[in-house]
Amino acid sequence: MFSHKNIKFISIAFLLIVVIFVSVRGADNPVKSGIFWLTSPFLKTFRVFSGGLHGFFQFLGSIGDLKNENEKLVKENLELVSEIAGLKDIKKENDLLRQQISLLSRGDHELEASFIIAEDNLGAASSKLMIDKGRINGIREGMPVVVSGNILVGKVSEVFNDTARISLIVDQDSAVNAEVLESGVKGIVEGNYGLGAMMNMISQTEVIKEGDSVISSGLGGGFPRGIFIGKIGQVGQSGDKLFQQASIISSVDLSSLRVVFVIKN
Amino acid sequence: MAKAYLFLLIILIFLMQFSVLGQFMEQGRVPNLFVAFTVGAAVIFGFERSLGMTIFAGLLMDALGGLAMGSGTLALVLLFWTINQIKSVADLRLKRLFSVILFFAIVALALISFDILVEAVAKAEKLFLGINATVYINRMSINYVLRLLYTSLAALPIYLLLRRFSRSLQKETAIKK
Numbered sequence: 001m002f003s004h005k006n007i008k009f010i011s012i013a014f015l016l017i018v019v020i021f022v023s024v025r026g027a028d029n030p031v032k033s034g035i036f037w038l039t040s041p042f043l044k045t046f047r048v049f050s051g052g053l054h055g056f057f058q059f060l061g062s063i064g065d066l067k068n069e070n071e072k073l074v075k076e077n078l079e080l081v082s083e084i085a086g087l088k089d090i091k092k093e094n095d096l097l098r099q100q101i102s103l104l105s106r107g108d109h110e111l112e113a114s115f116i117i118a119e120d121n122l123g124a125a126s127s128k129l130m131i132d133k134g135r136i137n138g139i140r141e142g143m144p145v146v147v148s149g150n151i152l153v154g155k156v157s158e159v160f161n162d163t164a165r166i167s168l169i170v171d172q173d174s175a176v177n178a179e180v181l182e183s184g185v186k187g188i189v190e191g192n193y194g195l196g197a198m199m200n201m202i203s204q205t206e207v208i209k210e211g212d213s214v215i216s217s218g219l220g221g222g223f224p225r226g227i228f229i230g231k232i233g234q235v236g237q238s239g240d241k242l243f244q245q246a247s248i249i250s251s252v253d254l255s256s257l258r259v260v261f262v263i264k265n
Numbered sequence: 266m267a268k269a270y271l272f273l274l275i276i277l278i279f280l281m282q283f284s285v286l287g288q289f290m291e292q293g294r295v296p297n298l299f300v301a302f303t304v305g306a307a308v309i310f311g312f313e314r315s316l317g318m319t320i321f322a323g324l325l326m327d328a329l330g331g332l333a334m335g336s337g338t339l340a341l342v343l344l345f346w347t348i349n350q351i352k353s354v355a356d357l358r359l360k361r362l363f364s365v366i367l368f369f370a371i372v373a374l375a376l377i378s379f380d381i382l383v384e385a386v387a388k389a390e391k392l393f394l395g396i397n398a399t400v401y402i403n404r405m406s407i408n409y410v411l412r413l414l415y416t417s418l419a420a421l422p423i424y425l426l427l428r429r430f431s432r433s434l435q436k437e438t439a440i441k442k
Binding site: 005008009012013016017019020021023024028031032035036039042043044046047050051054117118119120121122123130193255256 | 281288292312320325328349
């Protein structure tokens with residue numbers, strides 16, 4: 001019944017269970033750190049090279065659409081120019097008011113630019129990514145991660161010496177205190193198994209509209225106030241009908257992130 | 266020399282899985298090269314000779330996966346042992362169409378089993394160790410069907426490479442003797 005092969009298998013399985021027990025207590029961190037230290041240069045090289053190759057193929061495929069896209073961009077540019085003129089005026093007013101109440105300027109975040117070097121794609125969707133900056137670069141657990149334009153994409157969930165793991169806002173374990181910019185309605189943006197994000201815990205008495213902007217509220221610490229998360233999509237009821245909930249449409253394609261910024265302060 | 270090539274193959278699988286494939290494929294469709302490797306190694310080398318390689322590949326997979334170190338490896342070893350229990354696998358040779366289809370079916374079944382095992386390990390960790398690790402795999406989707414297909418297709422070149430390495434290993438052993 002217990003052949004040499006079976007005894008070997010049972011011993012290995014038992015040993016691995018012990019490894020899991022030890023790992024959950026954080027003992028695996030040096031091992032992971034060592035593996036990433038050895039492999040991160042290769043991961044980065046492969047990522048950059050394959051990203052370039054993918055970009056090239058995408059470019060080839062999109063040549064036909066370039067004319068339409070160009071027309072769309074010219075139109076969008078004109079709209080943005082007029083919007084910027086209006087915003088400059090608001091900025092002056094904003095700076096003045098911030099000076100008066102001694103509030104730190106929003107642009108004063110200390111950002112650490114990082115390359116995405118790998119993604120955990122063994123599940124249904126990749127909601128965890130690896131970046132090429134770690135403890136030695138001042139990265140700490142819980143720091144918010146944004147992309148250009150101050151758009152929130154996730155937070156740092158695990159830190160190693162030279163690398164760190166970030167959990168995207170669509171990750172099941174992600175939760176961000178959020179606020180609807182237009183109405184001030186508060187809620188929590190939570191991940192939906194890596195497939196999307198939902199704004200939950202919205203009071204039944206509040207009114208939210210599709211297309212409203214959602215920002216981080218800054219409540220509970222962790223995330224500074226005012227980081228753009230996305231726009232409200234479909235509005236519905238929570239499972240227990242006690243709250244409203246809404247899907248969040250991110251303006252960033254989370255599956256094609258290349259460079260992200262970690263907010264260090 | 267063949268052992269060095271095997272080591273490089275595992276490293277290449279690790280790099281391809283986590284750094285390259287995600288850029289070219291839609292989320293949820295990315296093949297699991299580690300499962301493809303395990304099936305190939307189980308068929309070509311058998312339990313005794315490739316257990317070490319499977320554990321090494323599993324630990325690399327765990328380093329980047331979201332679960333505790335050892336979780337994916339345990340699922341991979343369980344899968345590896347199960348494949349070895351199926352005696353017909355030992356006689357599998359990719360020379361006939363039927364064998365190729367059978368090989369694809371084994372890889373697809375191995376991936377389904379692996380996903381179930383990983384989910385079970387994650388649930389056990391949550392229950393007994395209090396780790397908040399969630400593994401979600403939607404099996405009723407076109408993405409999952411494509412994932413099975415892509416993994417099966419990816420297993421074929423891995424299998425052929427392993428078969429080549431196996432022959433080299435046999436030659437090296439014969440020369441030593």
